[in-house]
Amino acid sequence: YSSSDISDHISVTVRDALNQALDEELERDERVFLLGEEVAQYDGAYKVSRGLWKKYGDKRIIDTPITEMGFAGIAVGAAMAGLRPICEFMTFNFSMQAIDQVINSAAKTYYMSAGLQPVPIVFRGPNGASAGVAAQHSQCFAAWYGHCPGLKVVSPWSAEDAKGLLKSAIRDDNPVVFLENELMYGVPFEMSEEAQSKDFLLPIGKAKIERQGNHVTLVSHSRMVSLCLDAAAVLAKEGIECEVINMRTIRPLDAEAIETSVMKTNHLITVEGGWPQFGVGAEILARIMEGPAFNFLDAPAVRVTGVDIPMPYAKILEDNSIPQIKDIIFSVKKTLNV
Amino acid sequence: MRKMLTIISNVLRGSASRNGAELVSEKCDLHKLEEGPPLQAVLTREEGLQYYRTMQTIRRMELKADQLYKQKIIRGFCHLYDGQEACAVGIETGINLSDHLITAYRAHGYTLTRGGTVREIMAELTGRRGGIAKGKGGSMHMYTKHFYGGNGIVGAQVPLGAGVALACKYLGNNEICVCLYGDGAANQGQIFETYNMASLWKLPCIFICENNKYGMGTSVERAAASTDYYKRGDFIPGLRLDGMDVLCVREATKFAAEHCRSGKGPILMELQTYRYHGHSMSDPGVSYRTREEIQEVRSKSDPISMLKDRMLSNNMASVEELKEIDVEVRKEIEDAAQFATTDPEPPLDDLCNHIFYNDPPMEVRGTNPWTKLKSVS
Numbered sequence: 001y002s003s004s005d006i007s008d009h010i011s012v013t014v015r016d017a018l019n020q021a022l023d024e025e026l027e028r029d030e031r032v033f034l035l036g037e038e039v040a041q042y043d044g045a046y047k048v049s050r051g052l053w054k055k056y057g058d059k060r061i062i063d064t065p066i067t068e069m070g071f072a073g074i075a076v077g078a079a080m081a082g083l084r085p086i087c088e089f090m091t092f093n094f095s096m097q098a099i100d101q102v103i104n105s106a107a108k109t110y111y112m113s114a115g116l117q118p119v120p121i122v123f124r125g126p127n128g129a130s131a132g133v134a135a136q137h138s139q140c141f142a143a144w145y146g147h148c149p150g151l152k153v154v155s156p157w158s159a160e161d162a163k164g165l166l167k168s169a170i171r172d173d174n175p176v177v178f179l180e181n182e183l184m185y186g187v188p189f190e191m192s193e194e195a196q197s198k199d200f201l202l203p204i205g206k207a208k209i210e211r212q213g214n215h216v217t218l219v220s221h222s223r224m225v226s227l228c229l230d231a232a233a234v235l236a237k238e239g240i241e242c243e244v245i246n247m248r249t250i251r252p253l254d255a256e257a258i259e260t261s262v263m264k265t266n267h268l269i270t271v272e273g274g275w276p277q278f279g280v281g282a283e284i285l286a287r288i289m290e291g292p293a294f295n296f297l298d299a300p301a302v303r304v305t306g307v308d309i310p311m312p313y314a315k316i317l318e319d320n321s322i323p324q325i326k327d328i329i330f331s332v333k334k335t336l337n338v
Numbered sequence: 339m340r341k342m343l344t345i346i347s348n349v350l351r352g353s354a355s356r357n358g359a360e361l362v363s364e365k366c367d368l369h370k371l372e373e374g375p376p377l378q379a380v381l382t383r384e385e386g387l388q389y390y391r392t393m394q395t396i397r398r399m400e401l402k403a404d405q406l407y408k409q410k411i412i413r414g415f416c417h418l419y420d421g422q423e424a425c426a427v428g429i430e431t432g433i434n435l436s437d438h439l440i441t442a443y444r445a446h447g448y449t450l451t452r453g454g455t456v457r458e459i460m461a462e463l464t465g466r467r468g469g470i471a472k473g474k475g476g477s478m479h480m481y482t483k484h485f486y487g488g489n490g491i492v493g494a495q496v497p498l499g500a501g502v503a504l505a506c507k508y509l510g511n512n513e514i515c516v517c518l519y520g521d522g523a524a525n526q527g528q529i530f531e532t533y534n535m536a537s538l539w540k541l542p543c544i545f546i547c548e549n550n551k552y553g554m555g556t557s558v559e560r561a562a563a564s565t566d567y568y569k570r571g572d573f574i575p576g577l578r579l580d581g582m583d584v585l586c587v588r589e590a591t592k593f594a595a596e597h598c599r600s601g602k603g604p605i606l607m608e609l610q611t612y613r614y615h616g617h618s619m620s621d622p623g624v625s626y627r628t629r630e631e632i633q634e635v636r637s638k639s640d641p642i643s644m645l646k647d648r649m650l651s652n653n654m655a656s657v658e659e660l661k662e663i664d665v666e667v668r669k670e671i672e673d674a675a676q677f678a679t680t681d682p683e684p685p686l687d688d689l690c691n692h693i694f695y696n697d698p699p700m701e702v703r704g705t706n707p708w709t710k711l712k713s714v715s
Contacts, residue, residue, distance in 0.1 A: 033508070059508065065538070070497045070531025077501020080486050081438065081515075083508060085501075104491050105498055111692045112479040114472035115715070117486065118695035149693055149702075173696040252700065290707035 008193035015185040017159035018048050021166035022086070024198050026056055029084060032170060035062040035075055036088025036125075045090050046126065046185055072098035072123070076105045079121040079175075086170060089125035092141045092179065099144075106175040107150030122169045124178035127155070128222065128273045129322050131183065135310035140274030142221065145177040146250040146283070152204050153250040155179040157225040159189035161248055164202030172204065179250070181223045207254035209261070213241035216267040216332050219258055219284060221247040224271045224323060231328035240332060250280060258284060259293040267335050268293075268301035273322055276305040299335050304328055358382040359652035363586040369569045369576035369606075375593035379585055386649045389431065389584050391663050393423035393642045396447045398671045399456050400615075403446070403463055407619045411679055412463045415490075416477050419447040421614040424641035425548055426451045428587025429516060433595050438506065440486040440499040441518035443478040444548075444613075448518075452485035456670055460678035468681040472688065493519060493526030496545070500536045503543035503604075514542040514598040516591075522553020524567050533571050533604070540603035544594045545571065547608045548581065554617040555626040568608035581609030582639045612639070687712065 012020075025032050038045045040053035040063040053061040064071040068089065075087035089095040095102065106119045128140040145153045154169055154176060156162040162180070169176040194200060210225060211232055218228040225246045232242035243261050247254065262268050268288060270281035281303030288294055288301050307321045358380050366374040400420040406412045419426070426447035429439070441448050449459050454470050462469030463477055470480045480488040486502060489495040499517025506513040519529065524547050536543050547567040551558055558565045568576035575597070579586050590607055597605045612635045616623025623632070649655045690702040690713035702711045 062539075065531070065534060067528075067531035067534065069528040070500075070535055073494060073497020073528060074501035074504060074532070074535060077440075077486070077498035077503075078505045078508070079501070080498065081502040081505035083505045100491055100494055101497065105489070105494055109487075110695050112471065112475040113481040113487070113692075114474045115692040115695070116471065116481045120695075152694075174694045 009190040010196065011188045012159045012191040013186055013188045014156075014159050014162045014180075015046070015048055017163040017189075017191065018166055018180065019050060019052070021163045021170070022049060022052060023055070025167055025170040026052065026060055028198075031082065031084045032086065033060045033062065033083060034086045034088065035064055035071060037064055037066055037090050039063060039088050046182060048180075048185070049088075068094050068097040069101060072101040073105060075121055076101050076119060079106070079119045080109070080117060084120050084170065086122045086124060089123060091137060091182070092125050092127040093137050093139055095123065095125070095141065102145070102151070102175070102177065103148055107148050110174070111150055118173050119175050120173045122166075122176045122178055124166070124169075125180060126182040126185075127179035128181055129183075129306070129311060129318075132313060132315065132318065134313040138311035140272070140306070142179060142250045142272070142274055143279045143283075145179075146253075146280060150175065151251060152176045153179065154204055154248065155221040155250050156248060157184070157222055157246050159191050160195045161202065161246070163191070163195060164200050165204065165248060168201045168204050171201070176204070179222065184223050187226075202248070205249045205252040205254060207248055207257040208246045209243060209257070210246045211242065211244040213243035213265065215241050215265055216269060216336060217243045217245060217258065217261040217265045218269050218271055218328065218332075219245045219247060220271040221250060221280065222273065224273055227323060227325050227328060228271055231325045231332070234325065234329060235332060240336065240338070242332065253283065253287070255284075255287045255291065259288065259291055262288060262293040262301075263296045266296050266298040268297065269304060269328070269331050269335060270301070271304040271323055271328055273306050275308055276303060277308065279303070279305060281305055299337070302331060302335060304331050359648075359654055361585055361648060361652070363583060363589060364580055366586075366590060367568060367578040369571075370573075371575045371577060374577055375589040379589045381585055381648075381654075383654045385431070386645065386654050387659070387663065389427050390642065390645055390649070390660060391667065392427045392451065393584065393645065394664060394667045395456065395670065396420070396423045396426065396450055397642060398667050399450070399459065399674070400446060402671050402675050403460070404615065404619070406460075406464065406675065406679070412477075413465070414476055415443065416463065416619040417444040417617065418615040418619070419444050419613070421635065421641070422548060422550060422581070422611045423447060424584040424587055424645075425581045425609050425611055428584040429546065429591050431588045432591025433514065433516060436484065437513050437595070438484045438486070438502045438515040439518070440489065440495045440502065440515065442489055442492060442495055442520060442523060444520070445478065445480060445488040448485065449480040449482065449488065453482045454480060456674040457677050460674045461681050464678040464681075465683060466678060466681035467684045467688075468677065473684040474688075474692065493523040493528050495519065496523070496526070496529045497532045499545075500532045500541050500543050500604075503536065503541040504539065506542050507540070512599055514544060514595055516544045516546060518546045518548060520553060521547060521549040521551065521558050521565075521567060522556070522561065524570060525562055533574055536604040537574055540601060542598035543604040544591070544598060545574070545604060545606045547606070548611055549608055550611050550613045552613075552617070552626060555621065557626065568606055571604070571606040574604050574606050576606035576608065578608040578610065581611030582641045582644060584641060584645055691715070
């Protein structure tokens, strides 16, 4: 028995991992600051910024009025002038009010200025479906932001993802859209000793293979990774071994990781919470068609997605609006023709 | 203070000196301010000549751009600033180069006053590699140090400017941000959001509304329930003044800058000005206003003529001197235009560069799956 990693692992929720990342980066660099609704004195609408205002004060942790377009613009301006803001949207649904500042003021400026004006900013907050919050509060914006050059778009799943990727996002000199998930905030994960360090960074743009397998590749991001792993566990009992890829980053997309896997398993299913049309899965499938992995497919690659409707409220309806484990299992079996 | 200025004036007039003159401005309209900028200010000969030269440079540069646009050498959007020169020049003389400034798309004048050269501005308009943004930005996206453009989305620059001011306060550098917008943009919601936060957080931000009476083809009366733009900041103190008088603009800007630097928070200035051209080169500018109106402004309120008359009548310069400046300016513009029309276009391998800053080189998909293009920071 070696005193290996396992005994140094601790259990950390995604929320606490994000909190650690924020704390560490605020401490490391004076120019980093956080602004958004309720981030300071309320400790964060979802408690992600708990304790930070008490530690860093009014200058570094700023409560804003409910004026997304205004404060997102202010955050972008501050980034242009040399600070490193973290702009929180209480949920990404509200970012629609500010989306012009994210795209036209942040994402495009370095290009339009031919390299004169960088914009080191992070936009973060919960994205996608929650529980019972209905149509206006449940949209997934991965595809919308993932569409735009000049942005990096990150979508962590685990606590390690959350911490390592948020730290990288804050240290990145470019606009990063950081898509969290409210239902994942309270979920605990084992965090390795390495991940507990103040300099633990994960590279933006690299996917991770969460589970090795030979029969089918499941590609997913954020909360849906949990469902893929759960489906894989069920399928394993029937002798079907799924390879589960956690994208970690939406843009730039790690197409190579997916292609390598598909060339091994010959079958591909993407799983996302967002709507199907023009979505993350649609992009992955298009890239597979256009790339070297196409010739290795033994069946059409398919997508498992949210249902193409605004999110309903009633639990039975909501449950049937997003992918369930059974949907993944069903799709795997169809793809493998078993 | 005023008494002292009057004495200087008498001395100067008495000695028929050409070193400077005390000039009287019109009183500003004030909103939530006890006092405004001084009514009298000293203009030295050097200052006068410099303001004249800069305004004339902007004027001739914009007229040359008009010509090049009509020859189809400049394409896309081109929003010209002729008529409004006193605003850009007056503002710059009221702040330091280390201060910050942001404006909307009618930005060529500001690009110059903030340190850009006529050559690189014109070459940007013609889309050449020698352009201030290497040809990748165009008319609306020019940048220099502490000048954040050139912004195409009406009103979006205002929160950005307040953000720059936030950085100034955060860093404690005693710098301020001048944040410009037009009468059209003045009705944008995000501007009111910005007024609120700038005021709450006492950001060192001078909001300046360049009221040229028309938002594209819509006159101010048809767009705004209240055309007292200097009052629209409500809880933010404001002043309204003649934007065609470069000295007025300078003194008001100095006053506003002092207000901000002393930690009192934001302040709002409305400059009443006029553009001779239409909204852009696609707008003849005469369907919503009369040629008589335009002509009247040219003959009675032209900012360059006004400064010239003042300098001549105060014996601060001779007609010949000013003509000489005109000739020099014309030459500078000609040279710049020559450069702008002969400099090559950007190389194709610059197409995908400048997506990300400080990143390793990456691949960008071209128009088809077999085309992989290279992108460096």
